Amino acid sequence: xxxxxxxxxxxxxxxxxxxxxxxxxxxxxxxxxxxxxxxxxxxxxxxxxxxxxxxxxxxxxxxxxxxxxxxxxxxxxxxxxxxxxxxxxxxxxxxxxxxxxxxxxxxxxxxxxxxxxxxxxxxxxxxxxxxxxxxxxxxxxxxxxxxxxxxxxxxxxxxxxxxxxxxxxxxxxxxxxxxxxxxxxxxxxxxxxxxxxxxxxxxxxxxxxxxxxxxxxxxxxxxxxxxxxxxxxxxxxxxxxxxxxxxxxxxxxxxxxxxxxxxxxxxxxxxxxxxxxxxxxxxxxxxxxxxxxxxxxxxxxxxxxxxxxxxxxxxxxxxxxxxxxxxxxxxxxxxxxxxxxxxxxxxxxxxxxxxxxxxxxxxxxxxxxxxxxxxxxxxxxxxxxxxxxxxxxxxxxxxxxxxxxxxxxxxxxxx
Amino acid sequence: xxxxxxxxxxxxxxxxxxxxxxxxxxxxxxxxxxxxxxxxxxxxxxxxxxxxxxxxxxxxxxxxxxxxxxxxxxxxxxxxxxxxxxxxxxxxxxxxxxxxxxxxxxxxxxxxxxxxxxxxxxxxxxxxxxxxxxxxxxxxxxxxxxxxxxxxxxxxxxxxxxxxxxxxxxxxxxxxxxxxxxxxxxxxxxxxxxxxxxxxxxxxxxxxxxxxxxxxxxxxxxxxxxxxxxxxxxxxxxxxxxxxxxxxxxxxxxxxxxxxxxxxxxxxxxxxxxxxxxxxxxxxxxxxxxxxxxxxxxxxxxxxxxxxxxxxxxxxxxxxxxxxxxxxxxxxxxxxxxxxxxxxxxxxxxxxxxxxxxxxxxxxxxxxx
Ligand SMILES: Cc1cc2nc3c(=O)[nH]c(=O)nc-3n(C[C@H](O)[C@H](O)[C@H](O)COP(=O)(O)OP(=O)(O)OC[C@H]3O[C@@H](n4cnc5c(N)ncnc54)[C@H](O)[C@@H]3O)c2cc1C
Numbered sequence: 001x002x003x004x005x006x007x008x009x010x011x012x013x014x015x016x017x018x019x020x021x022x023x024x025x026x027x028x029x030x031x032x033x034x035x036x037x038x039x040x041x042x043x044x045x046x047x048x049x050x051x052x053x054x055x056x057x058x059x060x061x062x063x064x065x066x067x068x069x070x071x072x073x074x075x076x077x078x079x080x081x082x083x084x085x086x087x088x089x090x091x092x093x094x095x096x097x098x099x100x101x102x103x104x105x106x107x108x109x110x111x112x113x114x115x116x117x118x119x120x121x122x123x124x125x126x127x128x129x130x131x132x133x134x135x136x137x138x139x140x141x142x143x144x145x146x147x148x149x150x151x152x153x154x155x156x157x158x159x160x161x162x163x164x165x166x167x168x169x170x171x172x173x174x175x176x177x178x179x180x181x182x183x184x185x186x187x188x189x190x191x192x193x194x195x196x197x198x199x200x201x202x203x204x205x206x207x208x209x210x211x212x213x214x215x216x217x218x219x220x221x222x223x224x225x226x227x228x229x230x231x232x233x234x235x236x237x238x239x240x241x242x243x244x245x246x247x248x249x250x251x252x253x254x255x256x257x258x259x260x261x262x263x264x265x266x267x268x269x270x271x272x273x274x275x276x277x278x279x280x281x282x283x284x285x286x287x288x289x290x291x292x293x294x295x296x297x298x299x300x301x302x303x304x305x306x307x308x309x310x311x312x313x314x315x316x317x318x319x320x321x322x323x324x325x326x327x328x329x330x331x332x333x334x335x336x337x338x339x340x341x342x343x344x345x346x347x348x349x350x351x352x353x354x355x356x357x358x359x360x361x362x363x364x365x366x367x368x369x370x371x372x373x374x375x376x377x378x379x380x381x382x383x384x385x386x387x388x389x390x391x392x393x394x395x396x397x398x399x400x401x402x403x404x405x406x407x408x409x410x411x412x413x414x415x
Numbered sequence: 416x417x418x419x420x421x422x423x424x425x426x427x428x429x430x431x432x433x434x435x436x437x438x439x440x441x442x443x444x445x446x447x448x449x450x451x452x453x454x455x456x457x458x459x460x461x462x463x464x465x466x467x468x469x470x471x472x473x474x475x476x477x478x479x480x481x482x483x484x485x486x487x488x489x490x491x492x493x494x495x496x497x498x499x500x501x502x503x504x505x506x507x508x509x510x511x512x513x514x515x516x517x518x519x520x521x522x523x524x525x526x527x528x529x530x531x532x533x534x535x536x537x538x539x540x541x542x543x544x545x546x547x548x549x550x551x552x553x554x555x556x557x558x559x560x561x562x563x564x565x566x567x568x569x570x571x572x573x574x575x576x577x578x579x580x581x582x583x584x585x586x587x588x589x590x591x592x593x594x595x596x597x598x599x600x601x602x603x604x605x606x607x608x609x610x611x612x613x614x615x616x617x618x619x620x621x622x623x624x625x626x627x628x629x630x631x632x633x634x635x636x637x638x639x640x641x642x643x644x645x646x647x648x649x650x651x652x653x654x655x656x657x658x659x660x661x662x663x664x665x666x667x668x669x670x671x672x673x674x675x676x677x678x679x680x681x682x683x684x685x686x687x688x689x690x691x692x693x694x695x696x697x698x699x700x701x702x703x704x705x706x707x708x709x710x711x712x713x714x715x716x717x718x719x720x721x722x723x724x725x726x727x728x729x730x731x732x733x734x735x736x737x738x739x740x741x742x743x744x745x746x747x748x749x750x751x752x753x754x755x756x757x758x759x760x761x762x763x764x765x766x767x768x769x770x771x772x773x774x775x776x777x778x779x780x781x782x783x784x
Contacts, residue, residue, distance in 0.1 A: 276777060285778065288771070295770030298714070298777070299722050303694035306418065306701045313419045328690050335690075389689055390682035394662045397677040 003057045006050075010036065010061050018067055020245025024254065027247055028070060028101035037070035037100040038080075045084055045092050046100065052312060066243055068251050071102030073258040074144050077229070079106040079152050079171075082222045086169070086210040095150070095171065102254055107148035107174070108226075109139040109196060110219065114413035116141070117384050119154065119223075120163045120216055121403070121412060124198060126155035126170065133157075133170065133208065135178070135201040141378075144261045145181045145194040148174045153203075154219050157212055159408045166407050167215030171207040178202060188370045192261030226379045227326035230333045267364060268371040269333065270340025272301050274361060275347070284347040293346060297339045304332045327385040327393075334376040341372045417704040420485075427486060431493045434466060439497035441748050447500040448610035448751070452574050454501035462503070463533020469507040470531025473515060478528030483707040484641060488648035488699070495652030498751055500611045502536045505570035508645050510537035510579045514627075516638045517581075517590040522627035526577070526592070538575035540617050542566040545764055547635045551583040554619060558584075560626050561599075562591060562619040572602045572615025580619075581630055588635070590628035597622055609758040611751060640716035643763050644706055647699040647716075647723035650759050653752050654692055654723070654730040660749075661685070661734045681737060688730055695719075695726035714776050717769035724760040724769075731756040 017030050031037040032046050040055040041047025050058070062069045080099045083091055098104040115121035124137025135155055145151065151172045158166035174181070178201030183191040210218040275294055279285035285294075311325040345352050348360050355366035376382040390396045403410045420428065438458045447453055463469040472487035473479025480486075487508070494503065511530050514523055529535035542553035542564065554564030562582050569578075578600070580591040595602060599622030602615045662685055665676030675681055702719035731753040735742035742749050760766065 276781065280778075280781065285774070291774040292767055292770050295718075295721070295773045298773060299698065299718050299770070300694065302714075302718060303698045303722060307693055307697040309418045310697055310700075317419075328693055331686070331690055332694065383683070386683040386686035387679070389686035394682075394685055394689060395666075396662060396682050396685065397666060397674045399677055399679065400673070 003054065006054060006057050007061060010058060014061075014065060014067055020243060020247050022247050024068065024247050024250035025101050025103060027068060029097070031070060032097050032100050038096075041084060041096075046096055052316065068247055070100040071254070071258070073255070073262065074105060074147075075108045075152075076104070076106040078108055078222050078225055079150070081225045082152060082218060083171075083209070085221050086218045088209075090206065091171065091209060102258075104149040105144065105147050105258065107142050107145040107151045107196075108222070109142055109145070109151040109153040109172070110222075111139060111141045113138055113140050117381055118403075119219060120167065121410070122154050122156055122167060123412065124153075124155040126157040126168055126203075128157065128205075128212075132205060133168075133203040135170070135172065135198045135203060137198050139196040139198065141184075141193045142181075142196050143193045143378075144258075145174065145196050146183055147257055147261070148181075150174055151196075152222065154215050156407065157215075160406045161213070162405060163403060163407045163410060164216040165213055167219070168212050169209045169215040169218040170203045171209055172201065172203050176201060187373070188264055188267075188367060190261070190264050192264070223380060224326055227330045227385075230326075230330040230375070230379055264367055264371050267368040268337060268374045270337035270372055270375075271344070271364060271368045272297055272336060272340040274364065275340065275343055278344070278347050278361065278365070282347055284349075287346075290343070290346050293339070293343045297336070297343050300332065300336045300339060304329065304336060307332070327388045330379065331382055331385045331389070334382050337372045337375045341369055344368055416701075416708065417485075418701065420489075420700075424485060424489060428489045428493070430466075431468070431490055432496075434462065435493045435497040435499055438462075439494070439499040441498075441751070444498045444500055444611055444751060445748075451604065451613075453571070453611070453613035454574070459501050459533060459536075462501075463507075467532070469503065469511070469533045472507075473511055473527055473531045477515070477523050478531040480531075483703075484644055485700075485703040485707050487645055488703040491645050491648040492652035492655075495649035495654075495755075496656045498611050498653065498755060502538070502571045502575065504612070504645070504649070505538040505575060506530055506533075506536045508642055509539035509541075509570060510575075510577070512638055512641050512645075513539045513579050513581070513590065516634050516641075517630045518628040522590075522592070522625075526579075526627075535577055536571070536575050537577040537579055538569055538571050540566045540569050540572070540578050540580040542581070544568055544762055546768055547632070547639045550581055550635065551588045554580065554582040556582040556584040556589055556591060556624070556626070557621075560591065560624050561621045562593075562624050563621055565616065565618040567616050568605065568614050569602070569617045571613055572617045573604050573613065578617065579627075580624060581635075582624075584626075586629070588630035588632075589626055590630055591624035592627050593622060593624040597624075599623065607758065609754040611755060612758065636712065637710065639763065640712075641706060643720040643769070644699065644702045644716045646759055646763055647695075647702065647719040650723035650727040650756070651692065651696050651699050653755055653759075654695065654727040657727075657730045657734040657749070657752050658685070658688055658692055661730075661737050665737060675737075684733055684737070688733055691726045691729060695722040698722045712776060714773040717772045717776075720764065721766040721769040721773070724756075724766045727756040728760050 013034055035048040038046055039048040039050040039058045043049045076099045080096060083095055110119055112122055112124060114123055127134045151174050153170040153172045154167055156166050157168040178199050180197040181194050183194050185191050279294060284290045308329060344365050348365055351360060355363055359366045391398055447455060467480060468490050470479035471482050475481040514527055530537055541550055543549040554562060556562050562580060575595055578593055578595055581588055582591055599620040601618045605614045605616050607614050665681055666674055668675045699719040702715040705713055705715045734749045735753060741747050
């Protein structure tokens with residue numbers, strides 16, 4: 001569809017339907033039923049089947065006209081896109097609209113105390129009963145689980161099959177007695193992730209996704225979407241905060257809650273955007289050693305941006321797989337964050353010690369220095385990304401496995 | 416801004432790829448690197464006359480094909496991949512771009528068509544290959560156009576037929592030309608680490624030359640950008656070849672009862688190298704697209720040169736290391752690329768100089784804004 005025509009049609013819709021006095025949910029329901037909430041999704045799943053470029057036109061119009069779009073923050077995107085790829089029609093109808101309207105927040109229940117990188121080693125039990133699945137075990141590091149209504153859950157439904165074959169993927173209601181969420185304080189003082197205890201928690205039979213024993217295939221879709229997010233960097237595009245009207249008040253309240261776990265996320269990316277200005281303000285830019293390190297940083301940030309554009313262009317023309325590009329981008333994001341922290345440290349000198357009222361850039365630099373270590377762990381560690389690149393892109397031989405055979409016989413962490 | 420090749424450019428790349436696969440085999444490269452002239456006149460004639468590669472980036476009004484830095488980059492990437500030995504970089508790139516940038520109209524009309532069709536092999540005599548601001552300290556022109564001085568490193572300086580020379584005169588920097596076989600000119604071969612690219616010291620003793628243009632510092636910077644990006648393409652071509660062959664080697668070599676490519680230390684090193692290559696490639700291609708789109712000064716040419724140089728060197732070090740002892744032998748081919756990497760790293764400015772230039776440009780942009 002021509003980009004002009006998209007604009008015309010969208011403008012017509014917005015002129016007719018949008019009002020700042022609507023409730024946030026009511027407005028988003030209208031967006032969803034017209035296919036404008038997620039235009040890149042297929043037409044039979046609340047979208048319009050738009051290409052990336054076409055969807056960009058739509059989000060530009062929203063931004064230019066300061067109009068509120070679908071709810072976006074947090075792991076709901078991971079859940080939504082995985083449901084799009086693997087959900088039954090019924091599951092799509094049940095969950096996708098409420099993700100877009102913001103009625104439901106989601107979290108990712110993958111990692112466990114005993115298995116993180118080795119996600120396929122999950123040992124949370126899923127036992128099939130007459131009319132539901134019974135879930136027992138513990139998950140950990142689950143971002144914004146304390147705000148979540150639902151979770152995407154990987155659990156073991158069979159202990160006698162090899163590890164990858166005994167997993168199933170569930171959509172679980174977090175608001176039930178069997179689910180207990182406890183926040184965990186991180187090294188940067190925030191508490192955006194949690195531990196989640198599952199004790200006789202129930203999942204209706206209909207909320208198994210992708211079929212019993214197919215959990216691994218579904219989970220790898222989620223992981224690949226997650227990596228791409230890191231490669232792209234986070235753009236939360238919070239619209240129209242200053243405008244007046246009921247809808248903006250409700251949006252502000254929603255974002256206050258939704259964004260709470262993520263205020264430090266830009267800092268974990270190293271804040272390369274602050275470097276040039278900081279170097280000029282402090283005069284550090286006159287130091288040749290600092291200039292060299294700054295230039296190395298900008299080489300990386302610019303190359304990562306160009307590389308992501310290249311991948312998008314190849315994909316549009318029908319070439320290249322998604323997975324390896326995501327891993328290279330994710331690894332790149334880690335390298336960038338570390339180099340940025342290094343340059344911030346050079347620029348600040350001794351005052352890099354301070355995190356209080358006298359600290360640089362209102363504490364943003366201090367928060368950057370103690371948040372960067374997260375980026376090379378969350379969403380699959382750097383080492384795991386390197387394994388993926390080596391084995392799947394370069395085709396290097398796999399390591400000898402020690403974890404074949406029935407899962408119950410594989411050595412694992414003491415519980 | 417364009418970010419990937421068009422279908423025509425991709426097709427061109429396939430044609431060029433086949434040509435150098437056939438005509439620049441490692442056996443040919445080894446053979447030529449042992450000769451004094453360092454190139455095969457038959458292959459040169461084929462690539463410049465039959466395929467018309469030498470005129471790719473030069474304008475049609477001067478006998479070129481009117482393509483730009485992107486298509487030239489494609490050629491150089493393939494040349495770097497196969498370590499092509501010949502006067503392409505010295506004549507088509509260095510002398511060609513210098514004439515197109517600095518020469519008077521009459522000199523362009525007279526000289527560029529012969530460079531474009533390869534019938535004349537020229538080279539550029541620059542007395543400094545580190546930084547544009549240092550050019551013109553060693554070679555002076557008097558009012559009569561007689562040149563005196565010396566350039567320590569001139570590509571193909573013993574075989575080029577024409578010298579295009581940048582020299583300081585009363586007014587600033589000027590562009591001059593004379594045949595290599597002129598009175599007052601001596602060219603003495605220099606030994607280079609990289610035997611696949613011949614270099615010479617050129618000394619001028621009151622050598623009578625024709626003045627053919629003026630060289631402003633702005634033009635010199637743009638020339639430096641164009642040639643640096645061309646060289647960056649050569650480097651990513653070489654780096655990509657090394658990565659392919661190194662990964663293949665680790666799949667076939669067994670130690671401790673398994674292929675060494677299954678050791679995680681080597682896998683992780685190769686993964687890092689792939690990322691470095693992907694980033695250097697992205698930077699280099701993008702710099703080509705930028706130069707093709709506009710003449711404005713940006714950070715991208717220097718960024719490409721710095722990243723491609725670091726990537727090629729890093730790749731070359733790993734390519735030797737991952738082969739173990741055999742990698743350090745003369746017989747194994749890896750050192751040929753290692754040596755090219757080392758020389759390309761410093762030709763037209765080592766990476767730190769290009770990084771410094773990036774910050775200069777960013778600072779200027781901020782001061783203007
Ligand atoms: C900020 C943050 C947010 C997170 N959010 C979520 C979330 O919302 N939901 C969720 O489920 N999880 C989440 N995680 C968890 C994250 O996915 C895991 O921490 C990560 O996958 C690593 O697992 P682990 O912590 O068990 O470490 P381990 O897997 O025990 O790793 C320890 C070390 O061993 C290395 N290692 C492990 N296996 C290999 C191997 N095969 N080869 C080489 N090295 C190896 C690792 O790279 C690491 O350096 C989050 C983590 C962080 C830091």
